[in-house]
Amino acid sequence: MHTPYSDGEAYHDEIATAASRAGIDAVIVTDHNVHVRGLEGYQHGVLVLVGEEVHNPRRRPQASHCLIYGAEVEMAPYAAHPQNLIRQVSECGGIAYLAHPVEFASGISLENEDFSWKDWPLQGFTGIEIWNVMSEFKARLWNWPAAVFFALFPSLAMRGPFPGALRLWDSLHAEGRRVAAVGNSDAHGTHFGIGALKLTVLPYEYLFRCVNTHLLIEKPLTRDFETDKRLLLNALRVGRGFVGCDMAGDTRGFRFVASNGVDRAEMGDELRRTGMIRYKVTCPRAASIRLLCNGKLMAQASGDSLDFQSLEMGAWRVEVYRRWRGRRIGWIFSNPIYAR
Numbered sequence: 552m553h554t555p556y557s558d559g560e561a562y563h564d565e566i567a568t569a570a571s572r573a574g575i576d577a578v579i580v581t582d583h584n585v586h587v588r589g590l591e592g593y594q595h596g597v598l599v600l601v602g603e604e605v606h607n608p609r610r611r612p613q614a615s616h617c618l619i620y621g622a623e624v625e626m627a628p629y630a631a632h633p634q635n636l637i638r639q640v641s642e643c644g645g646i647a648y649l650a651h652p653v654e655f656a657s658g659i660s661l662e663n664e665d666f667s668w669k670d671w672p673l674q675g676f677t678g679i680e681i682w683n684v685m686s687e688f689k690a691r692l693w694n695w696p697a698a699v700f701f702a703l704f705p706s707l708a709m710r711g712p713f714p715g716a717l718r719l720w721d722s723l724h725a726e727g728r729r730v731a732a733v734g735n736s737d738a739h740g741t742h743f744g745i746g747a748l749k750l751t752v753l754p755y756e757y758l759f760r761c762v763n764t765h766l767l768i769e770k771p772l773t774r775d776f777e778t779d780k781r782l783l784l785n786a787l788r789v790g791r792g793f794v795g796c797d798m799a800g801d802t803r804g805f806r807f808v809a810s811n812g813v814d815r816a817e818m819g820d821e822l823r824r825t826g827m828i829r830y831k832v833t834c835p836r837a838a839s840i841r842l843l844c845n846g847k848l849m850a851q852a853s854g855d856s857l858d859f860q861s862l863e864m865g866a867w868r869v870e871v872y873r874r875w876r877g878r879r880i881g882w883i884f885s886n887p888i889y890a891r
């Protein structure tokens with residue numbers, strides 16, 4: 552999400568207020584090419600962290616935005632060379648996620664607004680953003696009537712991660728890599744005027760109720776800033792959690808675990824395959840559950856749980872879909888458990 556330090560409308564404490572109203576525990580503000588210092592802390596009961604979204608402003612065409620969490624220093628000077636940027640981030644103990652790696656320009660702007668990740672090959676990043684609500688919204692603005700329609704009914708623009716983003720994720724897993732996922736609002740709070748129609752499209756609080764990254768942390772938040780920051784970044788570093796579209800139903804309570812009979816694994820863990828591995832999925836309510844290994848569908852179920860055993864090695868992950876407002880929507884996307 553963004554503030555007036557780059558191209559957003561609300562400052563950190565207003566964002567904290569919006570997050571608090573939406574029931575969010577923590578936010579990470581990532582302004583474009585500026586690491587804003589001195590604004591982290593608990594505000595209005597919300598843990599506010601500051602990261603950065605780095606891109607090379609001289610690149611033509613524009614592309615390749617990188618989300619940086621926990622690096623603590625300005626990373627924009629390294630923007631020109633993405634691989635070097637990623638190396639610098641990890642040397643500072645930070646975490647890099649590729650923002651909206653698969654994007655589509657809207658049909659209503661003359662500028663090319665496809666900010667996909669274009670700098671491949673790339674090593675050493677923690678993960679990718681599989682679902683970005685702003686990107687998805689933008690992609691649905693095929694023409695002006697569609698833009699007006701979705702500006703008035705933004706929830707109808709939400710369907711799920713782009714299939715291309717999921718294919719990219721799976722193809723990276725198929726190379727044997729660990730690649731985690733986050734889902735983000737990318738909130739800007741931008742005001743638009745279309746003739747007499749003036750509105751704020753996708754305000755912060757609204758977006759905070761759409762798609763969120765849910766993290767499983769080692770213990771409950773303590774309200775001590777430094778402790779809680781570490782708990783959060785530790786979970787982000789390994790992808791211990793899932794992406795949930797909470798607007799389509801509260802996703803809290805979703806679990807995906809595996810066991811090889813000796814050890815037990817959570818999302819983000821690796822598990823040694825000594826024999827059959829048993830995978831268990833639990834959903835907070837009945838839905839359509841798909842279990843995949845390196846992108847290949849291995850099992851599916853309708854209901855609130857799935858139980859499956861396999862010898863197959865690879866990155867196992869779960870997708871859950873449900874019906875909401877008359878259509879099928881992507882509801883939960885787990886991080887992988889890696890069977891090695």
Ligand SMILES: [Zn+2]
Nearest residue numbers: 604616650666
């Ligand atoms: Zn971006």
